[in-house]
Amino acid sequence: xxxxGLALALAALAPLSACVEMKQYADVQFTPxxxxxxxxxxxxxxxxxxxxxxxxxxxxxxxxxxxxxxxINAVRAQQGQHGGKVTILAHRNELPGVTAQEVADMExxxxxxxxxxxxxxxxxxxxxxxxxKGLDWTLGEDAVRxxxxxxxxxxxxxxxxxxxxxxxxxxxxxxxxxGCFVGFCAPNVGGATDLDYASLVDLKTGxxxxxxxxxxxxxxPGIDFSDLRTxxxxxxxxxxxxxxxxxxxxxxxxxxxxxxQGEKR
Amino acid sequence: MCGRCLEIxxxxxxxxxxxxxxxxxxxxxxxxxxxRDMVPLVGPGYRPTExxxxxxxxxxxxxxxxxxxxxxxxxxxxLTGYLRDLIGTVGGPAAKDFRIYLAHVPDFNAMMFxxxxxxxxxxxxxxxxxxxxxxxxxxxxxxxxxxxxxIRSWRDQxxxxxxxxxxxxxxxxxxxxxxxxxxxxxxxAQLGTLLTLFSYSRAMEAEADAMGIKLIAEAxxxxxxxxxxxxxxxxxxxxxxxxxxxxxxxxxxxxxxxxPDSRLADLRLSAAEVTVPGKLYNDYRARYLGVLGPFxxxxxxxxxxxxxxxASQYLINTLAQDGWNGLLRFYEGEIWRLxxxxxxxxxxxxxxxxxxxxxxxxxxxxxxxxxxxxxxxxTGEAKAAFARYLTMKPNxxxxxxxxxxxx
Numbered sequence: 001x002x003x004x005g006l007a008l009a010l011a012a013l014a015p016l017s018a019c020v021e022m023k024q025y026a027d028v029q030f031t032p033x034x035x036x037x038x039x040x041x042x043x044x045x046x047x048x049x050x051x052x053x054x055x056x057x058x059x060x061x062x063x064x065x066x067x068x069x070x071x072i073n074a075v076r077a078q079q080g081q082h083g084g085k086v087t088i089l090a091h092r093n094e095l096p097g098v099t100a101q102e103v104a105d106m107e108x109x110x111x112x113x114x115x116x117x118x119x120x121x122x123x124x125x126x127x128x129x130x131x132x133k134g135l136d137w138t139l140g141e142d143a144v145r146x147x148x149x150x151x152x153x154x155x156x157x158x159x160x161x162x163x164x165x166x167x168x169x170x171x172x173x174x175x176x177x178x179g180c181f182v183g184f185c186a187p188n189v190g191g192a193t194d195l196d197y198a199s200l201v202d203l204k205t206g207x208x209x210x211x212x213x214x215x216x217x218x219x220x221p222g223i224d225f226s227d228l229r230t231x232x233x234x235x236x237x238x239x240x241x242x243x244x245x246x247x248x249x250x251x252x253x254x255x256x257x258x259x260x261q262g263e264k265r
Numbered sequence: 266m267c268g269r270c271l272e273i274x275x276x277x278x279x280x281x282x283x284x285x286x287x288x289x290x291x292x293x294x295x296x297x298x299x300x301r302d303m304v305p306l307v308g309p310g311y312r313p314t315e316x317x318x319x320x321x322x323x324x325x326x327x328x329x330x331x332x333x334x335x336x337x338x339x340x341x342x343x344l345t346g347y348l349r350d351l352i353g354t355v356g357g358p359a360a361k362d363f364r365i366y367l368a369h370v371p372d373f374n375a376m377m378f379x380x381x382x383x384x385x386x387x388x389x390x391x392x393x394x395x396x397x398x399x400x401x402x403x404x405x406x407x408x409x410x411x412x413x414x415x416i417r418s419w420r421d422q423x424x425x426x427x428x429x430x431x432x433x434x435x436x437x438x439x440x441x442x443x444x445x446x447x448x449x450x451x452x453x454a455q456l457g458t459l460l461t462l463f464s465y466s467r468a469m470e471a472e473a474d475a476m477g478i479k480l481i482a483e484a485x486x487x488x489x490x491x492x493x494x495x496x497x498x499x500x501x502x503x504x505x506x507x508x509x510x511x512x513x514x515x516x517x518x519x520x521x522x523x524x525p526d527s528r529l530a531d532l533r534l535s536a537a538e539v540t541v542p543g544k545l546y547n548d549y550r551a552r553y554l555g556v557l558g559p560f561x562x563x564x565x566x567x568x569x570x571x572x573x574x575x576a577s578q579y580l581i582n583t584l585a586q587d588g589w590n591g592l593l594r595f596y597e598g599e600i601w602r603l604x605x606x607x608x609x610x611x612x613x614x615x616x617x618x619x620x621x622x623x624x625x626x627x628x629x630x631x632x633x634x635x636x637x638x639x640x641x642x643x644t645g646e647a648k649a650a651f652a653r654y655l656t657m658k659p660n661x662x663x664x665x666x667x668x669x670x671x672x
Contacts (some may be wrong), residue, residue, distance in 0.1 A: 047324065058419075104334050168427060175434050178545025183440035186434065215544035 018124045022240060024212035025121055026248035027202075028134040032210075033084055033154055040095075040152040041079075041088040042107055042205075044071050045159045048228055053168030055190065063164070063229050070234035071160060079239050087152070097149055106139070106146060113137050114199055117211050134248050137208040139201050147203025154209075155201045160237065162228045165191040191218045194226050197240050209248075214240045297531040298471045300479040300539050305357045305411040311381075317423075318379075318416045325380040332366055332384060339367045339387060339560075345554045348385065348403075351396070355404040355480045357411050365403075371567035373498060377406040379415035390557060391564035392497060394579065396549035400481045401491035408476030414469040421465050429458045467523045474528055475535055482539040485643025487546040492532035499525045501579045550587070562627055565596040574604045591626030594619045598633065601607055613637070621650070628657035632667070639670075 033039065048067045049057035072088050079086040092100040092107075117137055119125050130136045143155065165173075169191060176186035193216070200210040214237070216226055226240070227233035313319045332338075339345070345367055350365045364382040372388040383406045393399040409415065433451045440447035474491075482488040502525070523531075540546070568577050577600050580601055586595050599614030601609040614637035620630040636648035651671045656662060 047411035049320070052423050052427060054423065054428075054430045056426060058423065059319055059324040061319040061323035062316070064320070064323060081583060099654060101334060104330075108331070108365060168431075172430055172434055174439060175431075179434070179441060182442040184437040186437060189430075189434075 020216040022214040025135045027209040028248045030209045030248035033246040035083050037084040037153045039084050039086045039154045041156045043089045046071055048162045050166045051163045051169050053172055057163045067228035074235040074238040109139055138206050140206050143201055143206035152203050155253050160196040160199045161192045193217045198241050279605050285456050298475040300475045303476040303479055306413045308358050322380050325378050329382050339369050350662050356407045356482050375402050377409040381410050382569050396438050396553040397486040397490035398494050400486045404480040405473045405477035408473035412472050425458050470522045478535045479539055487548050488539050494530050495525045495529040501576050504579035505553040505573050505576035569596050571601045574600050591620045593622030595630040628654050
């Protein structure tokens with residue numbers, strides 16, 4: 001009886017405590033690439049860790065390697081539907097005519113720009129100078145040069161960090177849920193978390209034309225979704241991150257955001 | 266009824282006892298780690314075998330990829346080669362596995378990453394008066410790797426936070442079932458855990474000091490130079506704080522490193538312990554200055570521009586204990602000039618005047634000496650100083666302006 005009660009309690013909590021948030025921004029004139037375009041996907045920056053009982057993410061080498069393979073395959077499958085020519089770099093030295101150092105510099109520049117986008121678009125430090133301009137960031141001349149050298153139209157940068165609740169963390173949540181029966185209810189200690197972001201750069205202009213952040217989080221350990229260690233989970237993540245790319249609308253009605261405005265489900 | 270009472274009090278005792286034990290094992294003062302107990306825990310070519318360490322190594326390999334390609338690095342082959350040789354000398358069994366990167370950051374710091382690569386800040390090189398001092402810091406960092414500190418402290422953290430998470434949850438659930446509130450105990454246990462984590466970190470630093478001093482003494486470096494590094498740091502911190510009218514921070518329960526004072530005291534004892542009577546120890550000062558020579562000006566320039574006159578002045582005076590020269594006198598003048606308190610301009614003028622008496626005075630010493638002479642109305646001497654500046658630095662950004670002053 002008690003056992004069934006516990007299962008019921010967990011089942012009732014599950015939909016409340018797992019959520020996926022995503023929010024994308026796009027350049028005003030942006031339309032998602034279609035047809036005959038050439039896309040360069042930089043080495044996806046993927047980390048999978050195990051969330052310890054005490055709540056510390058412990059990086060796992062084997063899981064990360066699995067996840068990188070799964071994510072690369074999922075991006076290839078997802079982009080295949082759009083008809084473009086896609087190259088995905090697994091290493092920095094795989095781009096003919098471009099040194100690993102140049103690729104690294106581009107990645108680091110993008111990282112700095114992405115930090116800035118996150119700070120000023122997502123974390124509330126809005127800039128008055130960028131109001132009404134959609135997404136107004138650029139990687140500059142270096143990106144244009146990369147495009148000229150390689151002939152690609154777009155570059156896509158991806159970052160994914162996945163925390164998987166360890167057995168101990170799940171037990172902790174179960175104990176917290178069991179406490180509900182005696183008046184100390186703490187099932188939502190926090191479980192799997194998946195934070196991903198991606199930016200698309202137009203290599204003709206150097207501008208960042210589209211940016212998306214996906215945060216998938218379950219409060220109850222043991223409930224997992226988009227587990228990057230599995231091909232299905234990786235495909236789900238890639239679909240959330242890249243699958244709903246929307247055109248930048250004409251801004252000017254005082255709204256900066258375009259696309260999904262904090263879509264929740 | 267009473268049986269239940271007993272059970273609860275036993276439970277609270279257990280939690281309370283845990284806190285007491287945690288509190289006992291904390292405390293800023295820790296027993297000194299003896300150098301002779303410090304045996305390297307890794308051999309040559311070490312690779313991790315367990316999954317937690319493998320995960321950390323993979324992450325750190327990516328960190329190294331970024332750090333090794335950073336544009337903050339000073340990549341002069343002579344200087345980086347010298348650092349590589351140095352860690353190869355004092356690196357114990359892993360000597361050939363270490364990598365060392367020199368970052369252009371004007372701060373006293375060096376760090377070892379879990380996979381065996383070290384990052385040394387350029388500010389450290391400015392503060393070291395000889396090779397033995399630098400070898401001491403590098404051997405300390407090597408000690409972290411040789412004693413497997415990162416993985417040991419990771420496991421310690423993981424174990425303690427795991428226990429705390431479960432114990433807190435049990436206290437909550439158990440307390441609710443028993444009808445008592447154990448929240449206060451949980452908070453105490455949290456503090457206790459936190460404090461043991463910090464004290465564990467300090468214990469590792471003490472181990473690295475003991476390991477380091479043993480390594481440098483074995484390599485023939487004067488072990489007494491290692492406590493001197495801390496003496497210098499204490500002096501610098503005190504001077505910096507005095508200038509800002511603050512007190513130098515002393516050790517607290519929340520420090521990750523033992524206070525410089527306790528490290529100084531421990532290292533002095535350890536230095537005496539590792540010294541073998543009759544063995545010849547050297548500080549290799551000349552070799553150090555020979556390699557560092559061309560960089561010293563950049564390092565001094567960085568330091569002076571930190572706008573920390575107390576620390577900068579202390580540093581210059583410390584370096585001058587090995588003899589004044591034109592470079593040190595010039596930057597002494599720069600500290601006064603940039604501080605700009607009443608009387609500082611005269612002090613700066615004196616320093617510039619002293620600097621140009623040395624053969625190694627930098628071009629800028631003549632420029633500023635000339636400006637001060639001009640202000641004092643000594644036009645002829647000023648022109649001579651400017652002329653010297655232009656000979657030394659014909660392509661200086663302000664060359665046209667100075668040339669006009671001379672003509």
